[in-house]
Amino acid sequence: MGFCRAGxxxxxxxxxxxxxxxxxxxxxxxxLTVLVFAALLFGLAPFRVxxxxxxxxxxxxxxxxxxxxxxxxxxxxxIVALQMALCVVLLVGGxxxxxxxxxxxxxxxxxxxxxxxxxxxxxxxxxxxxxLVQFYQELQRRLRVLPGVESVAVMQNRLGSGWSNxxxxxxxxxxxxxxxxxxxxxxxx
Numbered sequence: 001m002g003f004c005r006a007g008x009x010x011x012x013x014x015x016x017x018x019x020x021x022x023x024x025x026x027x028x029x030x031x032l033t034v035l036v037f038a039a040l041l042f043g044l045a046p047f048r049v050x051x052x053x054x055x056x057x058x059x060x061x062x063x064x065x066x067x068x069x070x071x072x073x074x075x076x077x078x079i080v081a082l083q084m085a086l087c088v089v090l091l092v093g094g095x096x097x098x099x100x101x102x103x104x105x106x107x108x109x110x111x112x113x114x115x116x117x118x119x120x121x122x123x124x125x126x127x128x129x130x131x132l133v134q135f136y137q138e139l140q141r142r143l144r145v146l147p148g149v150e151s152v153a154v155m156q157n158r159l160g161s162g163w164s165n166x167x168x169x170x171x172x173x174x175x176x177x178x179x180x181x182x183x184x185x186x187x188x189x
Contacts, residue, residue, distance in 0.1 A: 004028060115150075 126132045136154050143152045 115148075 123132065123135050126135050140152045140154060143149055
């Protein structure tokens, strides 16, 4: 639990989040249970195999092994080679992911991102369109009064969510003109 709290504190400082990130005790207990089970399974299975072979198998030289032992040795070498290959693939993939994330930090987004907080939510208690509008208006009102908040916007598809057609923008108080600012692919040439 101490490790989780320390990790949460480091993550909060790195992400510049001022709220506390309390770990979920149910998830933590499940993760610890899986960890103990995996440690017992993968720690005791080789131990059982070593005990079954006895001390004489450890003292045998490789030249004195039988053909049946040679098959086991070959299988073991194949398993170790596959594990090493998988580890190399995972390490290279992890390195590429980290490099891509670092590169993405330096790409200009075309907007000011300092102090920007983007989050998504899905109100579960809202049943009608009027309740939804009221919910978002109340949310905007509450967010605007927070210290340090300059402006608040509500979007159907939040920035960075990976889904946007980038063709329609509507502004409160202005009627959208369907012909204004629309460029068709055929007209660009």
